[in-house]
Amino acid sequence: MFFAPSAVKLDLFFGDCMTGFLNLFGKTPLTRRRAFWGLALVTPNVLGLLFFFGIPVFIAFRTSLQDWNGIRPPVEIGLGNFDRLLHDPSFWNSVGVTLKLMLVVIPVGMLLSLIVALMLNRKLRGRSFFRVVYFLPVVTSTVAATMAWTWMFQPRYGLIANLLEPVGLQDLNWITRPDLVLFPIAAVVIWQRLGFDMILFLAGLQAIPRQLYDAARIDGANGIRLFRFVTLPLLSPTTFLVLILQVISAIQIFDQVYIMTARTTRGGMNDSATTLSLFLYETAFTDSDLGYSAAVALAMFAITLLLTLMQITFQRRWVYYESGSA
Amino acid sequence: MEVVPWDQYWTLLRTDATSGNLPDIFNVSQDRFFFYAENGAILNLQPYWDEFGVDTSLWGSGMIDPYRWGEARDLYAAPVNWDTIVMFYNKDMFDAAGLDYPTAEWTWDDFAAAAAALTDPANDVYGAAVYSEYQSGYTNFIASTGIPPVVGAGRTECTLDEPGSVEALEFLAGLYNDGYMPSVSLIGGASASDSFNFWLAGRVAMVTNGSWNLPTAIEQATFNWDVVQLPRNPETGRTRSIVHSVGYVASSNSDAADLAANLILYLVSDEGSAFFANAGGVAPANPAQQQAWVDSFGETSVNIQAFVDALEDSQGVTVFDEIWDTANTELVINIFDLNVPVVDAVAQACGFIDAQLAAQ
Incomplete structure (x- = not known):
């Protein structure tokens, strides 16, 4: 039930990350150093999200195109499951x-x-x-x-x-x-x-x-x-x-x-x-x-x-x- | 080590299988063996039985036939334990009603008469609760008419609409409609443990249940009680129990298949199974250990031998999986809670079951 507020935060979070990434190539050494440390500090979070949300979501997409009972090797069936x-x-x-x-x-x-x-x-x-x-x-x-x-x-x-x-x-x-x-x-x-x-x-x-x-x-x-x-x-x-x-x-x-x-x-x-x-x-x-x-x-x-x-x-x-x- | 409840164990096993992480050795029950064997997840133990010259016939066919697989009917599992169904009865209630205790010679008619006499609507006390889902319930009554309950031996058709099945269900529905048995909702659930807990609470005089609940009854019952074999069908004269067994199997993906197979052979040997037999609990499959299991309960007036006697004319689990399980509970709820006539309820259940069988 706390999904939606965190989704809003997630949006801001990725925005900040992008800004930080661009600032890595910023003009002054201070901008670049700040950007580096900022990114270094959020990296664990990004990795966590990727690992616990990104990969499972990708696997779900992948599995939806297969006939798979969990034990035998999966068979590719295209959009058969959706049909x-x-x-x-x-x-x-x-x-x-x-x-x-x-x-x-x-x-x-x-x-x-x-x-x-x-x-x-x-x-x-x-x-x-x-x-x-x-x-x-x-x-x-x-x-x-x-x-x-x-x-x-x-x-x-x-x-x-x-x-x-x-x-x-x-x-x-x-x-x-x-x-x-x-x-x-x-x-x-x-x-x-x-x-x-x-x-x-x-x-x-x-x-x-x-x-x-x-x-x-x-x-x-x-x-x-x-x-x-x-x-x-x-x-x-x-x-x-x-x-x-x-x-x-x-x-x-x-x-x-x-x-x-x-x-x-x-x-x-x-x-x-x-x-x-x-x-x-x-x-x-x-x-x-x-x-x-x-x-x-x-x-x-x-x-x-x-x-x-x-x-x-x-x-x-x-x-x-x-x-x-x- | 982690202790996992029965229901969760099967979900956990499926997730393990999905992630390719089945343990080297695991337990499967007879009804779930089919799924894992069909998908090639289980190691064939037949070469090991042959190599070490084990006489597998010692377990009896009801125990091992459901674990055979493939053209050669090789034995893929080692039965570790079994449970049979008997009737638990509250002696105090029989005394209060001035009735004789039930015997192994009782027929359905004796049972029905006692259920009527023991029912006390004013105090919300019922005579019997014997219809619960699959193994502990109505299926034993169907089996005593000589028909394999729910699904035939060839796994090709639903047997619930055959005359014997309908006769047994009509008999039980009669007791329910007369008010001698409580509804599923009053008991609080359709499972065997729900009926058993209702009995433990002193709300019903007679309940059918399995040997796995024997330790609980000994520890928790606050009244005098005993067990007896199920009542006999008046026409066939047979008292029958559904027997169910859990077995050890090895994963076909095991890195150490020989070791796993050898450990299984040891665990079910006289020496290995003695360890579990002496600890009580569930009865060991190895016949050499059955007396040790009966003795493990110590000095007791409970007729534990009834569980062993019930093996004699027992009916193996007719193979089914979770989908048919649902059909079982739905059948029970339809008849014993929603008052659907037996013929309609079995027609609905058979429609579902036959469709499942056809799809396989």
Whole structure:
């Protein structure tokens, strides 16, 4: 989930490296010496990136053009894996499952985190305590948290079943029913992500200058109108960041599904909870179909890129940057 | 040295194989042997058996046939241990209900009557939980009708829709529908360990499970209990258990193939296997060590001999891999959680399994 901010930094980082490289041939000895030491100091990082990101990404591209079960020598099949992907109902099922999850997780998650951020931005007794409480799920182990949620969703004995008992719904088989399984998964994803988005919203809220509220009040605005005409527009750069991060992390939902359905049937009955990431994992480690799996990974990359580009294109319509900060 | 849980071991082995780093010697179970053998990753041990004049027939065919490969049906693995399935029962619950303890002569009807009598809905206590996924569960009941469960011996067709399979599943579904068995969701999972833990928690009187859980039961059960062979099919009169074995194999890429093969031969010899037998745990494949394994549990009233007796009329694992495993859990959940009628559930499972078999 920290991918996007670091991607921005990465961009700056490589820019600096290029400048440093050009300065190696700079005019003065001082420029050249500075450039040399600067580059010498970033070299370990660059090598690390190359080794842990560059090479694996290259291998993924390479493998996607092969039929390879991991043991026998790979066979070159050109774009065969991609052709198969387009006609594979299991792949499209996983795209559908991922989209359905996104449609629930992103709006509900963003709305809840904004509400919590607004509440915790007020002068409130024990405010720091509540901020910590809301952030705790973010730093909780996903495996442990998901197991706890799985128990909560157990029929008859679970917490949710107890809450639903008055309306007679205590025997719902949340995890095994294809029509219900995405709800517990969405719940744990939203719960775990809430604190992180809340912190981003809080930072955004605190960056809004007080005098804008004062000026709006003098103009006769209050309550809802302050929120609608001051808070929301000025918060929009943060909202945009949260949205991009939400989309990227929602495409990658894996652990929660893996853990929650591990004890019944992985990926849910009839693959009703098999997300793109889980589908990728299963093609690689259950079916030993590594070439195909690499093609799935590249398809995921393409979908993420497409969605991010769409958001950047449409941001002009609703994201408001104060002059000078855009 | 690192201890890896059962499920993770197989993922780890696949990643090792992918990176060309298979260990010189590793364990494969009978159901996973096929994948590695088919891809030429396993060394043929037959020349070594021949060179040292080992009588491989001592293990019995159920133990070694799944490890044969190629035209010559050479033996590629050395069986290291086995596990069979029996019924664990809570004696306290039988006492409280005033019932006689189960015997090895019990039929399905005796079992069903006891399950009904032991069920106590007011206290959320169930009579039995015997349907769990593959080895520990419903397949034993199918086997006792005389049909190889899930997939036929020739690996050409799904057998779940054959009359014996349907009869066994209908019998179990009947117990579930009558409320004598809990649903998968109530147990919390479809696996054999989930049912076993439900039994350990005192929530169900009878559960089918394997010898690998014997040490856990001895250590953790807080009630009086014992084990007995599975109930007999009323028509065939047979009590049958699925037997499953893990074996040692050597990597075909090993730099030291002779050394690896020799070590395997030592590990499964009387001397080598005695070491594991005396430590308890899983039963050794070497028949000479079986008594040592029974004795390793010390003074106990538990009828450990039942596991050995269950070997007698046992059914080997019909070869399957992870894909069929999923079909197994889905079948179990369909019938014992989502209340799908048996005929529909087996039709769905067979559709999937037959497609997989055809693709191979």
